[in-house]
Amino acid sequence: MASRKHDMFRVALMLKAKGRYGRSIIEGICEYMKSTRIHWDFLLEEDFRSSPASLLEWKGDGVIADFDDPMLTSLLTKVDMPVVGIGGTWQMNSPAIRSLSYVASDNVELVRLAYQHLIDMGLPRFACYSIESTIMNPWAVERARAFRQFVEADGHQAEIFEGIPTHALVWQNILEDLARWLDRLPKPIGIIAVTDSRARQVLQACSIAGYAVPEEVAIIGIDDDPLLRSLSRIAISSVAQGTHQMGRTAAKMLHRQLTGTPLRERHMVVRPEGVNAQASTRHSSIMNTYILRARYFIRQFGSLGIKAAQVAEHVGCSRATLDMHFMRTLGKTLHDELLSFRLERSQHLLSETNLSYSDVAMQSGFTSLQYMYSVYRREMGCTPVEYRKARCAGLL
Template sequence: MTKKFEVALIIDPGSPYDRRIVRGVAEYVHRVRREWSIYVEEDLVDRLPDLQAWGGDGILANLDDERIAAAVMSLGIPVIGIGGGYGFYEHHPEIPYVRTDNRAIARLGAKYLLNLGFRRFAFCNEPLTKFNGWAKERADAFADVIREAGFPCDVFTGRHSPAKQWRQAQASLQEWLAKLPAPIGVMACHDGRARHVLQACRTLGLRVPDDVAILGVDNDDLMCELTRPPLSSIEQGALRVGFEAAAMLDQLMQGNQLTQPQLSVPPEQVVTRQSTDVTAVADPDVAEALEFIRLNACKPIHVSDVLDLARMSRSTLEARFRESIGRTIHAEIRRIQLEEAQRLLITTNIPIKEVVQRVGISSVQYFNSVVRNATGQTPGEIRKRALR
């Protein structure tokens, strides 16, 4: 008979990111058929239960909050930390902890903007504090990838908190943006900061995405769709953060030791909306061909279809592709197919055979080979990591 446990989930359920963590916890409880009574409080004041009277069995808590960290450390029951990995968690690194992989998030964003054909890049950060070291991680990793690709990267931090000094913060952001060459791909440390960039572009008369393509992080659907144009964003692995944290807590409550007490979870995908819906290459024929490939790669199409559109010889178009994006026509078709394949593997439960059909690859065996060569993982391994 499964033992019943009382678990407190101490986060901010008003946050879209935290709500996905809750979904990940629920997914774990459902999948392994656990009998958990879970305390989750909507009111921020009451997020923390009366722990002395509560008498529960385990806690999943955001340890960035000093009050919460201090309260849960002395209870003598299993605690798993979730959060940014900074703030007050740094004082208790011995606590098992699950966090998003900030460097992987930045690398994904950098490669996404590189694949759009940009040759100029920038990262918009926020003023650094002891709580947001994750933002510096993202900025540093983004700049590293861009510079390794042979391009400069401008990083902006700013001196004013937008929450407290909105006008000054926006003025300095506008001053920075006005000096950047267009077209340029800009990644922001999170969706809120990306919206600040978009607002500054609007004030300056910069076109989004034609002059400035903007990519955020968190994929807060409501906030991303409220902007004009809608904001592209990286979906963090919050669902898996919740799942893995619940699995770790379960092990501790069962009296077992953890083999991996610290875990970083990679991001899921880039969700493209209008703020990056552009192909930023100077050659208009290549740009037209790239747009055709993006829209039709999974039908499928072949190199000959692209040549028919461009109305030029293969040798000429291949040379212009290599000069503009550093890839062949066939490599670009395959890249789009693989991007869609990984999205389907991560975000759906449809059979792999159907994934193969949807992305326009000829057979399951060939699909397995292509995916493994490109990612180092089989399709099944990619799907296992995604929980869905």
């Protein structure tokens, strides 16, 4: 194909835009376009969903595609246009991509970061919640294999549970099976889930089985999906893939091919961005059952404005007794614990969202906006407005 430096190229994005992974890669592609001031005319994966084979007849200029889908990979080796595949490191030596451009997410490094984070949090034992092995999820197989290698190299037993695919009709069965697996595991334990969706399932199963997160079961996922985090009562720690960088790299590769510029490297591995540590892995060695139950209840319902008396009722003791346990073990009262939770929750919302201050107060469990302002002035030495401005300016 003749190179065209200034024309509008037609590019097919065979990426699932419904999930965090695909969306973020597409965002990276768009970032590259903006930074280089190029313009492409896109067709999305959904345009080919009814007949993927129509790509063979499509009169386009290039394709960026999800190569974790083996059927799509096989199809795209036959098209007569530049193709950039995106997938996992499991396929780096595959004959299917030998002659194609390929950008890989480093699955082994994703698991290593998750494992190291759990070690840093003081967890003594480890397990992995994966997905039933099929030709459609080789990335999950690679992550589970990496987990086994890391754990066994450190002299631990590698506990791996492959759950069945998620489906509404078997949802309760999935959680019950997962709860039974959790029952068999020694505690405390750190669990690496191969996706954030799987991590959320572990969190729900812990609620069913009555295990405190993170004191008894610490959980970390992969993908750093803010939507799934917002759907969880306890914020889930996660390893962020370098998906934006993957998108930018794939777009750059395709751009060079479309304009006839030689590629320096055909195969690139993009490292993860790092761990986004949240409440689900903030493990404490404190095993006082009164405090465990109280903290777990606060993490689940603290943003709903629960009072200290309700926490004590859940634990099954008087407010005075629970205060005594907190003071003896942690040197603070139950009220202090509730306040710490609400401060942390509000700081997250002020930093990561554009919610109004009234909504931040309500979603953090403060009884009023005025009370939140009072707490910030007393505990932080600033107002919520000043805190948000400082965070946005990178001063905190």
